[in-house]
Amino acid sequence: MRAKFVLLTGLGVVATLALAHPAFAQAVVPPTPPAPVDTGGALTRALGDVSGNGAPMSLSLQILILMSLLTVLPSLVLMMTSFTRIIIVLSLLRQALGLQQTPPNQVLVGLALFLSLFVMRPTIDQINTQAFTPYGAGQITIEEAIGRSAKSFHSFMAKQTRESDLKMFAGLAEAPAFRTPDDVPFTILLPAFVTSELKTAFQIGFMIFLPFLIIDLVVASTLMSLGMMMLSPTIISMPFKLLLFVMVDGWALTMGSLAGSFAT
Numbered sequence: 001m002r003a004k005f006v007l008l009t010g011l012g013v014v015a016t017l018a019l020a021h022p023a024f025a026q027a028v029v030p031p032t033p034p035a036p037v038d039t040g041g042a043l044t045r046a047l048g049d050v051s052g053n054g055a056p057m058s059l060s061l062q063i064l065i066l067m068s069l070l071t072v073l074p075s076l077v078l079m080m081t082s083f084t085r086i087i088i089v090l091s092l093l094r095q096a097l098g099l100q101q102t103p104p105n106q107v108l109v110g111l112a113l114f115l116s117l118f119v120m121r122p123t124i125d126q127i128n129t130q131a132f133t134p135y136g137a138g139q140i141t142i143e144e145a146i147g148r149s150a151k152s153f154h155s156f157m158a159k160q161t162r163e164s165d166l167k168m169f170a171g172l173a174e175a176p177a178f179r180t181p182d183d184v185p186f187t188i189l190l191p192a193f194v195t196s197e198l199k200t201a202f203q204i205g206f207m208i209f210l211p212f213l214i215i216d217l218v219v220a221s222t223l224m225s226l227g228m229m230m231l232s233p234t235i236i237s238m239p240f241k242l243l244l245f246v247m248v249d250g251w252a253l254t255m256g257s258l259a260g261s262f263a264t
Contacts (some may be wrong), residue, residue, distance in 0.1 A: 079194055080153055082119040082160075086258055087112040087199045092205030095247060095253060097213040098238045115255060119262050126152045150186075157193040158184065160200075160262060165192040204261065208254070212241050 065192040090108045093099075103111075117124075125203065127149045135145040158181040166184060169192045170177075178184050223229065244250075 025144045048049045048111075080157060080190065081116050082197075082262055083116040083214075084194065084218075085114055085261070086115050088198070088201035089208070089254070089258055092201075093208050093250075096209045097241055098212075098234055111255075115259065119259055120156070123152050123156045147216050151182075154182070154184075154186065154189065157189055158182075160196060161189065161193045162196045162199070165199075168192070200261065204257070211244065213223075215240050215244065 017198065087108065090112060094108070096104065130152070131140075131145040131148040134140045135142060140148075166178075169188045170184075173188055175185075175188060216237045218234060219240065220233040223231055223233055223236065
């Protein structure tokens with residue numbers, strides 16, 4: 001069941017970029033007749049449905065499709081979730097503290113991934129309820145399951161995207177006006193979503209930089225007035241910035257503010 005869920009989610013992410021409309025008005029592949037016995041496991045059943053002729057693909061072809069999917073799945077998932085905003089803010093926070101490699105990149109990426117899972121939990125639960133569970137019970141086809149998964153991602157992304165960014169990319173694509181957010185195709189929504197996430201991340205990063213910038217200015221002015229121009233202000237200001245960050249419980253405050261910045 002875990003393998004089926006991973007495959008279903010991956011196919012849903014890849015399908016969102018290939019479609020011009022978030023809703024599947026027509027099935028891309030005709031429905032296949034029900035197989036009498038599923039002898040190939042969850043992966044064989046899923047890939048057999050994708051083949052379109054009702055016959056399971058060969059094992060080598062299944063592995064090829066799965067490996068090809070895994071090469072693009074991480075980048076697509078990261079660009080369609082809350083990960084982009086979180087990792088940029090954490091990187092800016094590290095720069096504001098004056099720390100180059102502390103925390104390490106692996107720690108920041110891991111923290112961003114787990115916080116992204118927390119933020120995306122309502123969307124994941126919706127996919128599990130509306131797509132994965134009915135498909136596992138044989139109530140819907142894989143095409144319909146992918147369509148429902150795509151709608152869940154589309155709804156999350158639309159809530160985080162600014163209207164101005166949507167209008168800009170819609171104008172570049174010379175697309176007609178959209179009556180509702182659900183009518184926006186992924187080809188326009190995805191770049192608009194990423195642009196909005198970058199703008200929001202830099203706005204949050206600017207607010208994080210301000211108190212640390214004030215500390216740097218005060219320390220630099222103090223050293224100048226004392227005639228200690230040969231002493232680097234960074235060496236003196238870093239302990240004060242770390243002290244301020246620890247006193248206000250900066251990590252918990254940052255994590256809570258990031259999680260609360262997403263419209264759900």
